[in-house]
Amino acid sequence: MTETNSEKHRLQELVEELHQRHASRNDGEVATYIPELGKANPEDFGICVATSGGRIFETGNSDRTFTIQSISKPFTYGMALEVYGQNKVSQHVGVEPSGDAFNSIELENGTNRPFNPMVNAGAITISALLYEHYGDEALEIMLARFSATAGRTLVVDEAVYSSESRTGHRNRAIAHLLLNFGMVHEKVEPALDLYFKQCSILVNCRDLAIMGATLSNLGKNPVTDEEVYDIDSVKSMLSIMLTCGMYDYSGQWAYRVGVPAKSGVAGGVVAVVNRQMGMATYSPRLDKRGNSCRGIDVCVDLADELGLHAFDCMNIGSSYLKAILD
Ligand code: DON
Numbered sequence: 001m002t003e004t005n006s007e008k009h010r011l012q013e014l015v016e017e018l019h020q021r022h023a024s025r026n027d028g029e030v031a032t033y034i035p036e037l038g039k040a041n042p043e044d045f046g047i048c049v050a051t052s053g054g055r056i057f058e059t060g061n062s063d064r065t066f067t068i069q070s071i072s073k074p075f076t077y078g079m080a081l082e083v084y085g086q087n088k089v090s091q092h093v094g095v096e097p098s099g100d101a102f103n104s105i106e107l108e109n110g111t112n113r114p115f116n117p118m119v120n121a122g123a124i125t126i127s128a129l130l131y132e133h134y135g136d137e138a139l140e141i142m143l144a145r146f147s148a149t150a151g152r153t154l155v156v157d158e159a160v161y162s163s164e165s166r167t168g169h170r171n172r173a174i175a176h177l178l179l180n181f182g183m184v185h186e187k188v189e190p191a192l193d194l195y196f197k198q199c200s201i202l203v204n205c206r207d208l209a210i211m212g213a214t215l216s217n218l219g220k221n222p223v224t225d226e227e228v229y230d231i232d233s234v235k236s237m238l239s240i241m242l243t244c245g246m247y248d249y250s251g252q253w254a255y256r257v258g259v260p261a262k263s264g265v266a267g268g269v270v271a272v273v274n275r276q277m278g279m280a281t282y283s284p285r286l287d288k289r290g291n292s293c294r295g296i297d298v299c300v301d302l303a304d305e306l307g308l309h310a311f312d313c314m315n316i317g318s319s320y321l322k323a324i325l326d
Contacts (some may be wrong), residue, residue, distance in 0.1 A: 011057040014305060015047045017286070017297050018257035028285030028293035032135070034276040036163035040066065040284040041133060041265065046205035047298055049279045053213075054222035060285035062205040062209050066282055067160045069264030070102060070118070071208065071292075072198045074215075074241050077117040078128045078233040080144055086236065092129060093122045093182055102247045102290055103170055105177065112181035113261045118244040118262070119231075121174045124265060127198060128175075128191035129186035138194050143201065149214045150207035151224045203268065205282045212270040212278020215260075238272060249289050249296075257299050258309030269295035273308045 023045055032038035046062035080089050094108050095303055098115035107114060107121065114121035131138050139156075147154045175192050178184040184191060202213075213222045215238060221230035229237070241260030246253040253261060261271035267284030269292050283294035307314025 001222045009055075009057065010244060011051075011055075013048055014302070015049055015057050015059045018301050019045065019047050021298045021301070022294045025294050025297060028287050030267070030284045030317075031290070033168060034160065034164045034265070036157075036160045037067070037266055037284075042285050044267075044284060045294060046282040047280070048209035049277055049302075050203040050222070051277045052208035052213055052217040052222050052275055053215070056206065056209070056223075058206055058209070060205075061282060064158055065157075065202045065204050066266040066268060066284070067157050067199060068118075068146075068201045068203045068208075068268065069199045069266045070123070071211075071262045071268050071270055072201060072205075073118050073123040074237045074245070074262055075146060075149060075211070076123065076126050076142065076198060078229050079142065080117075080129045081233045081236055081306060082230060084129060086177070086232075088128065088305040089126075092125050093117050093206045094207050095243070096221070097244045097250055099248055103174075105170070105174055106182060107177070111162075114178070116238060116240060118242040120171055120180060123206060124171060124175050124192065124195050124222075125183050127180055127195040128145060128178070128188070131187060131191045131194050132185050136190075139197050141193075142198055145228065146201055146211075147228050148224075148228045149211045150203065151210050151220060151221050151226075154201050154203060154207065156197050157200045157202045161197050164196045164199065165193065165324065168192070171195065183312065205268070205280045208268055208270040208280035209280075211280045212280060214278070215272045216274055216276055216278050218275075223256075238274065241272065246291055247289055249287075249291055253296075258311060259303065259304045261299065263291040263295065265290050267292045267295070269299060271302075272307070274310075276308070278321060298305075 044061045045061040048058035048062045094113045190230040219234045245262040263269045270280045281295035
């Protein structure tokens with residue numbers, strides 16, 4: 001899959017350059033609040049770009065597996081939208097950035113909904129909706145959907161799952177608060193279990209880049225050609241990733257990188273350039289907000305070097321609109 005032509009493609013050169021440029025950055029901390037995550041090698045560093053046409057450019061530890069964590073959230077949100085429709089989902093979860101940390105214990109004033117599906121409260125509510133619909137088959141169905149999005153069979157890391165399940169008291173508190181306000185049904189424990197398992201799905205950088213490329217390609221995996229998400233869900237998923245995907249860094253991210261993205265506490269970041277590419281990084285040292293330090297740097301540079309920001313003068317915008325205006 002990787003480009004191996006004797007003359008290196010400019011994108012392959014670029015990912016290698018960026019890897020070299022940022023490999024020496026060693027601030028930030030590996031997450032330890034889920035004890036098993038603390039075993040990650042802080043030096044691991046991978047970058048992968050997958051285009052909407054299915055070409056792959058990768059470097060470093062792009063094969064190293066790690067748990068998807070919060071990067072699962074936009075994908076389960078898309079699944080819930082397809083099962084329940086936007087109206088029903090929006091009765092349970094809002095679409096406003098909270099401006100607060102991913103694990104904050106707060107609900108929207110007046111509605112008692114979680115602010116959005118990217119913070120833990122919103123993602124747990126989405127998992128509860130999926131559990132309500134699919135029951136005990138929910139995990140299997142989720143794994144099948146995530147695998148189709150990545151183009152490879154994905155599995156749960158049992159050690160990370162049980163580590164989070166044993167120590168996830170804050171998420172349990174959030175789930176019971178949601179139950180108190182009628183935002184989730186009474187089967188809180190199996191819903192939480194589903195949430196912990198979805199966060200523990202193992203991916204590598206290449207999987208994430210292809211998952212991003214699937215969103216960039218209107219929901220169709222560009223490597224396998226499988227239709228995975230419908231186009232309306234993709235639009236909603238990307239909108240939420242743009243406004244809320246990097247938590248209380250989302251404003252700065254939109255300003256500096258300008259494309260939808262999602263981070264996870266195991267150290268992954270995925271970003272999506274509509275109709276063009278998915279890009280992913282893996283480096284487990286995190287900043288105070290739970291975002292990968294090197295991951296942010298690489299995405300900022302990629303956006304600058306390739307003019308990816310939605311409002312960059314290099315970005316010509318919607319080719320569909322251009323065709324009907326011309
Ligand atoms: O719920 C948790 O705390 C984790 N399973 C996921 C958090 C996460 O990845 C936040 N992202 N930066």
